[in-house]
Amino acid sequence: MLAKNIYETAHLTGSFKLRAGKESNDYFDKYLFESSPALLHEISEHLSKLVPAGTEVLAGLEMGGIPVATALSLKTGIPVAFVRKKAKEYGTCKLAEGIDVRGKNVCIIEDVVTTGGQILLSATDLRNAGANVVSVLCVIERESQGRDNIENDGLNFFSLFNMVELIESSSTGNVI
Template sequence: MKNLAKEIYDISHLTGEFLLRSGKISNEYFDKYLFESQPQLLTRIAEELNKLIPPGTEVLAGLELGGVPVATALSLKSNIPVAFVRKKAKEYGTCKLAEGIDVKGKRVCIIEDVVTTGGQVILSANDLREAGAIVTDVLIVIERNIEGRMKIEEVGLNLHSLFKMEELIEAAIQEGSDIT
């Protein structure tokens, strides 16, 4: 697992000058799409996440955008059907919030790549519940900080993470990566 953590860090950790969503400038950035776009790495992530899927899960719900490739890879590994959850239901065609398999009456596990504040996970869990899904669990690749976990747990969801950000950094340091 430490090798996987190091590889995720090495591929996704960038240095330079980056404007963050908060408006602040940072000299480092963690680009999660870089690990999601690597098929061999994504396969290894799915293999590990597969071990964490809560028993009884009937649908994996990948959140737009980062959760979709993770949920797809995990669905292929676990043979559990997948739904693709939009941030907002589309206003044309089927007008669905969740595309793919129907979530109504099914035990759904939300899949996300990275959780920082937990805000989108909570919104999507509420939306899925309104659509009739039974949502109690969230499975993520990286838990960026404790704030997100606390908020998610406050609304009655169980958060299962493959790695905490500190574990990625620690693995990279132990293996001699260039840490700034």
């Protein structure tokens, strides 16, 4: 049922350019499921079961990973850090806002993963900030290339759904 709800809420068709530069006729507008309190709550309920043991910080990536990480933090009680794409150039000049990540086992939280490019960049930035980045958890795994890239970097990768599961949940009426 959750997969079908995500699909019906966030799936768009048309012509879309993805972050990785590819064109696609299918697009999941993550902000549509992230802005629905009931759906985001249900997502955090299911994701909480996938958070690896020993995780000390949930690192939500700017911008879509932040609402998911916040909801997951509320569900699990694990502190959250908000990770920028680039350290701000004023004030504290931090890359990761919120709890200090130094010396902590960190699980990166993302909404949709296609190639994993931003995750890999942010993992490097977090490691440079002293974090022990060990895993990645996402809501939608769009392409297997993302999983391959992330796992090749030595990170454990967990996804709530892959794109095929979401599409099948809607077209066949199967409940996931």
